[in-house]
Amino acid sequence: MFLIKKYLYLILVIVLASCTENTKNIPITGADVTSDNNSEDTTIKNQDDSSEIKVSDNASENKKSMEEILIEELIEVGDRVFFDYDESRFKNEGVETLKRQARFLLNNKDLTVRIEGHCDQRGTREYNLALGERRAFSVKSFLVSLGVEESRISVISYGKEKPQSLNENEASWAQNRTAITVINQ
């Protein structure tokens, strides 16, 4: 049921995307498009003539949309859990988030993700790298315990090097003590 709903949504987005493509991009010539998009579409473009370039553009547009949809879906599901100061076991409210993440991952078997562990600023640099790793791993173990294949999840720690918020108060430190699940592209 879930899948069917998603695919319907996807088809709708494809239709919408091609509509906007047709209305908005008419003035852009084929030549312009090739020079701009050479990195993504080279294989397709090499075989196709200019009239079909649009088709390849749509294809890449759709692929991007699908990625975007999945990213949005993961954010809706909840892409992050939070931790108390100097703790590597996520807060209790994270349990439900991770259950939804696990369901999302089980529904999208071709996705691999990485879990990025983060810490707030109030720690030394090297210790925080280790703490971020521990946080990311605690999320990974929980997802694995819910049936997600271990090989689909990697972990990376950013320590305190990529804070979500720069403010110096408990609210922003709490935001920075997090593990974020990110889809590999």
Add this chain to the structure above:
Amino acid sequence: MKKILLLIFYIINIYVNPLSGLEIDVTEGKIEPLPIAVVKFNSQDATEEDYSLKINTIISNNLRNTGLFKILSEKSFLQSENEVFLQPLFSDWRLIDANFLISGEIFINNRLLKINFKLWDIYQEKLVVNKNISGISESDWRTSSHIISNIIYENITGEKGYFDTKVVYVAEEGDGAEKSRKLAIMDYDGNNHKILTDGKDLVLTPRFSPDGKNIVFLQYKNNKASVYLMNLKSKNTKILGNYLGMSFAPRFSPNGKKIIFSLTSRGQSNIFIQDLEKNKNFQVTNNKYINTSPYFSPNGKKIVFSSDRAGKQNLYIKKVVNNFKKAERITYGKGNYATPVWSPRGDYIAFTKSYKKKFYIGLIKANGKGERLISEGYLADGPTWSPNGRTLAFYKIVKDQNNQNKSKLFTIDITGNLEKELVTPYQASDPDWGPSIKY
């Protein structure tokens, strides 16, 4: 060791002599700086005089930076520089309490500098050093000032000078998650600044090899953080090893043949040593905790590291030759102890301590006694020793005039006096003070 003994002998000697002005407060370990006169070197024309002033400034700064010397004001000098160079009137210099006096002559010929400099011991009324340095191209005036400073320092203290040393660090631009970090290198006094990496990849914790020719550091590439090595001359970079987990917190061994670092596995961080010649590695700690920031003792037989195996982070010492014994805990105070660095003299271990939301740079003896906090500040971290083990560099976050947080480098004398900013063109963190390079 001989030199250290010599220094101790020298200090005691001076201490006994009340005329010399050098006093030691034994309980606090504070040293009253020794007054010294740095007289402008003689010159024949304006260009030479310009160099003379610049060289004089560098020598004065170098000696002042050690915390051992007080540079006497030129205004107090009774004798002119021309006369001094030939023969100081010792009684005149004793009047202003100069213990030592530096004078010299400078010549420029075909854009080459020639410097003749002298060091006088005022109380013993003796010429200690009389040396010529020649064949220096004008553009190397700064290096020659450092060489002169080294010779003066060595002759007064019996210790090797370190004024030609470099510092590597992380240069930071921007803020937050968008902050760009580049490895950078400069002279120990903040001059000759150079950037080493392009800022595309996140880089942290650069550390010198003992010969000063290579650095080891942490770099993020393709969503993985690993230890890398860079040759400073060629800028060639290579990964230390393709490990499964994240490798981080690297340091060279004292003989430069090994890298000690942390490696993660299943959320745990344990310490490993990679032998660069034999291409082998072995594990030093093996538990489910965080074991990180390993640092070799000067003789390479022990390591100090930080671990949270007892709940909070504490410092531990472990033997790494022959039979490894159980790690021995050396810190028992309140708060967390992290990022230990062993003094090149072997006596002290400097560390970062955090307690009740404050950060400190502290010292403790290798036997766990005599803990002392010498600096305090928001997010202070990353202490590194000067090659003579008398000064530490570190970084901390300070507010700028717009109340914005800025990461800056500082140096502090181990007595806890003389904290001052080591000015860098960018925001800076993770300093590592390199070895003296032979000339």
